[in-house]
Amino acid sequence: MIIDTHCHIQFKGQDTDREKIITRCRERGVILNLVGTQKDTSERAVMLAKEHPDMYASIGTHPNHVFPTHIDEEESHFLSREEDFDTEFYEELYNRAPDKIIGVGECGLDLFHLPPDIPVETVLNKQKEIFRKHVAFAIKHTIPLVIHVRDAHEPMIELLKTISLPEQRGTIHCYTGNWEFAQEYLKLGFYLGFTGVITFPVKKTNPAQQESLWEVIRNMPEDRILVETDAPYLAPQKYRGEQCEPWMTEECVAKIAELRGKNPEEMEQIIFENTKRLFHKIQ
Numbered sequence: 425m426i427i428d429t430h431c432h433i434q435f436k437g438q439d440t441d442r443e444k445i446i447t448r449c450r451e452r453g454v455i456l457n458l459v460g461t462q463k464d465t466s467e468r469a470v471m472l473a474k475e476h477p478d479m480y481a482s483i484g485t486h487p488n489h490v491f492p493t494h495i496d497e498e499e500s501h502f503l504s505r506e507e508d509f510d511t512e513f514y515e516e517l518y519n520r521a522p523d524k525i526i527g528v529g530e531c532g533l534d535l536f537h538l539p540p541d542i543p544v545e546t547v548l549n550k551q552k553e554i555f556r557k558h559v560a561f562a563i564k565h566t567i568p569l570v571i572h573v574r575d576a577h578e579p580m581i582e583l584l585k586t587i588s589l590p591e592q593r594g595t596i597h598c599y600t601g602n603w604e605f606a607q608e609y610l611k612l613g614f615y616l617g618f619t620g621v622i623t624f625p626v627k628k629t630n631p632a633q634q635e636s637l638w639e640v641i642r643n644m645p646e647d648r649i650l651v652e653t654d655a656p657y658l659a660p661q662k663y664r665g666e667q668c669e670p671w672m673t674e675e676c677v678a679k680i681a682e683l684r685g686k687n688p689e690e691m692e693q694i695i696f697e698n699t700k701r702l703f704h705k706i707q
């Protein structure tokens with residue numbers, strides 16, 4: 425069994441395909457953690473999780489939504505709406521499905537997508553303040569954090585070292601950093617989630633980048649590895665150009681098994697157990 429620990433098929437863009445995606449995931453026995461990025465996507469994640477026995481939800485405010493920011497990437501173009509972590513709203517949402525809400529996030533720090541005209545310090549301070557609210561929520565409900573970090577490993581590690589953390593810690597989602605940063609997160613008790621990015625070939629222009637990520641996977645303690653898709657983004661290499669769907673996590677499992685010289689079924693079982701240990705509410 426595979427659990428996609430981070431996907432967003434509750435997004436509006438998936439409305440027309442969702443039923444088919446759900447069927448394809450169910451055929452392969454893939455369980456989903458639908459991760460919210462602001463109020464509406466968190467609420468939709470919870471609604472879907474309540475309707476489907478093989479779906480769970482995480483709720484929170486993505487750091488890109490802390491200020492209005494133009495997000496313009498290969499697979500997404502939008503102006504993010506400014507939102508805080510409205511504790512009252514999220515408490516109310518949590519109380520609607522405490523057995524299905526397994527994590528808090530996606531929350532974290534992002535210094536890659538910066539709003540124009542606002543000093544980096546201001547952005548970072550606001551993101552940190554909102555991240556701390558997620559941490560308090562995670563502690564209160566004894567659930568793990570689903571953390572997004574982009575171009576911000578140093579401030580994130582420093583922050584995690586100075587605050588009280590939930591007992592379950594959480595996962596650093598879509599980990600693409602180096603082994604030095606990975607060790608810091610591992611020492612703090614976190615898990616690392618790997619997406620289809622690990623299946624990409626080595627870039628001729630920057631071969632060291634992918635080698636460094638594979639080094640992390642080879643060195644990782646077996647019991648802290650998670651897989652995810654971040655669907656609808658980041659389709660694994662085999663499906664590049666197509667819309668990413670949560671069942672494609674099987675490609676991530678296969679790549680990790682290959683890099684670690686392990687039997688894929690055995691690797692799948694280990695990752696499944698890791699996921700259930702961290703997201704302890706998954707049945």
Ligand SMILES: [Zn+2]
Nearest residue numbers: 430459530654
């Ligand atoms: Zn995400």
